[in-house]
Amino acid sequence: MSALRIGKRFYGTKLPACEPAQLRGKLIVLEGADGSGRSTQIEMLNAWLENLGYGTVNVGLKRSMLVSEELDQAQQGNILSHTTRSLFYATDFADQLENRIIPALRAGFVVLADRYIYTLMARDIVRGGDREWVKSVYSIAIVPDAVFYLRVSPQQLVERNFKKNVILNYWESGMDIGLSRDMFESFMKYQRLMQAEFRRMQEEYGFDVINGNRSTRAVANELRAKIQSILTVVT
Amino acid sequence: MVEEGDAARCMMNNSHNFPGKLIAVEGLDGSGKSTQIYLLKRWMEMQHLKVFFTEWNSSVLVREATRKGKKRQLLTATTFSLVHATDFADRYERQVLPLLRAGYIVLADRYIYTAFARDIVRGCDPRWVRNLYSFAVVPDITFLFDTPLNVALDRILSGRPKLKYFEAGLDLGLAHDPYDSFRLFQGRIYAEYKKMVDTEKFVVMDGMLPVEKQQAMVRKYVEPKIDLPAFRWRGK
Numbered sequence: 379m380s381a382l383r384i385g386k387r388f389y390g391t392k393l394p395a396c397e398p399a400q401l402r403g404k405l406i407v408l409e410g411a412d413g414s415g416r417s418t419q420i421e422m423l424n425a426w427l428e429n430l431g432y433g434t435v436n437v438g439l440k441r442s443m444l445v446s447e448e449l450d451q452a453q454q455g456n457i458l459s460h461t462t463r464s465l466f467y468a469t470d471f472a473d474q475l476e477n478r479i480i481p482a483l484r485a486g487f488v489v490l491a492d493r494y495i496y497t498l499m500a501r502d503i504v505r506g507g508d509r510e511w512v513k514s515v516y517s518i519a520i521v522p523d524a525v526f527y528l529r530v531s532p533q534q535l536v537e538r539n540f541k542k543n544v545i546l547n548y549w550e551s552g553m554d555i556g557l558s559r560d561m562f563e564s565f566m567k568y569q570r571l572m573q574a575e576f577r578r579m580q581e582e583y584g585f586d587v588i589n590g591n592r593s594t595r596a597v598a599n600e601l602r603a604k605i606q607s608i609l610t611v612v613t
Numbered sequence: 614m615v616e617e618g619d620a621a622r623c624m625m626n627n628s629h630n631f632p633g634k635l636i637a638v639e640g641l642d643g644s645g646k647s648t649q650i651y652l653l654k655r656w657m658e659m660q661h662l663k664v665f666f667t668e669w670n671s672s673v674l675v676r677e678a679t680r681k682g683k684k685r686q687l688l689t690a691t692t693f694s695l696v697h698a699t700d701f702a703d704r705y706e707r708q709v710l711p712l713l714r715a716g717y718i719v720l721a722d723r724y725i726y727t728a729f730a731r732d733i734v735r736g737c738d739p740r741w742v743r744n745l746y747s748f749a750v751v752p753d754i755t756f757l758f759d760t761p762l763n764v765a766l767d768r769i770l771s772g773r774p775k776l777k778y779f780e781a782g783l784d785l786g787l788a789h790d791p792y793d794s795f796r797l798f799q800g801r802i803y804a805e806y807k808k809m810v811d812t813e814k815f816v817v818m819d820g821m822l823p824v825e826k827q828q829a830m831v832r833k834y835v836e837p838k839i840d841l842p843a844f845r846w847r848g849k
Binding site: 393443448452460461468469476508 | 674675677678681682687688689690691692695696698699702703705706707735736737738740741744745747748
């Protein structure tokens with residue numbers, strides 16, 4: 379699909395003062411739950427791309443100058459209602475989109491996104507947010523050149539999370555939605571809901587699903603091969 | 614992704630069936646709307662009605678981010694819009710909506726139309742902005758305090774106040790001088806308000822009349838529309 383596209387485009391809503399056709403760089407997104415190996419893969423891709431001589435920029439969730447601290451604080455106390463939280467995250471995303479992603483693409487960089495609008499949308503929808511509303515909010519996003527979704531079974535995710543932190547994250551367990559008072563149970567249910575939402579989005583947005591249950595090296599090799607072919611497409 | 618006409622549909626569907634009532638005032642800075650809603654609130658309080666007042670841009674939670682963004686001029690049209698939508702959502706979900714469900718009269722000094730006017734003037738896609746706020750119910754009554762642009766500007770600018778960057782609309786690059794910029798910016802907002810009068814069913818009030826005359830008209834308009842005695846505190 380990326381081979382046919384010339385220039386970039388927005389999903390639906392054009393941002394003021396941005397001509398997407400002038401964005402020469404590549405936007406590559408990795409999606410996946412915590413423990414899917416996402417961050418490790420991004421780190422390796424980053425080094426690989428720089429070694430090849432590509433300028434890279436990393437973006438992710440909750441990294442904006444504008445609201446990242448406030449989001450952290452608010453999350454500690456779990457005091458945000460759902461629409462407020464959605465919009466807070468959307469603000470964080472928009473700030474990075476306009477101040478980091480778009481300028482980097484304009485300058486011809488490869489932007490590696492450690493998650494993008496899909497995680498944000500899935501979280502909202504799983505929490506009962508209106509699908510059309512959420513889609514419209516994020517329709518300001520630039521359509522990426524590729525989206526890789528690292529799919530890892532909930533069982534594997536639990537093991538990897540325990541290995542890393544010895545504790546399950548409150549939000550990644552969806553404890554705020556009351557799926558179960560038992561955290562393990564809640565984690566499994568929440569991750570299954572998220573995966574179901576990603577499956578639904580996969581058809582709509584054309585994700586490339588990567589089997590994340592394999593070794594780090596096997597996943598890295600697959601990603602490199604796929605990204606290599608994207609980089610050679612002239613836009 | 615959003616089809617033509619969605620925005621209109623979103624707004625039309627949002628009339629509410631809650632036991633409470635929502636009254637909003639809109640208008641330019643200097644139109645006298647805050648004075649009028651304050652007097653309306655006092656009148657209701659004197660009748661021992663369950664009334665609650667909320668104003669634009671006042672959520673404690675979001676204040677810090679807004680302040681920081683404004684001070685450092687970090688905001689673009691899009692993030693300006695989103696920060697204010699977040700602020701509004703926080704107040705809406707935690708105050709306005711629960712109070713409407715609990716049977717209060719909620720008085721709002723500025724509501725979603727302020728965002729529509731400002732964000733559209735700043736260049737945001739009108740359908741996108743309207744969708745952002747589509748979770749909010751439409752007020753039972755919206756008063757637009759219509760003061761000729763020059764009068765509103767004189768009221769604000771006569772004291773030569775220090776105009777803040779975004780307040781003056783300097784981000785739009787309309788003029789270098791903050792006062793010139795403010796005039797042009799307010800003029801465009803005024804035009805956006807005017808466009809909404811019919812579609813949003815604003816009750817237009819003549820902001821040139823004496824304060825007490827306007828207030829008498831506001832009260833006279835509200836009285837037959839809302840069964841005020843039903844909102845009295847019980848058990849007193």
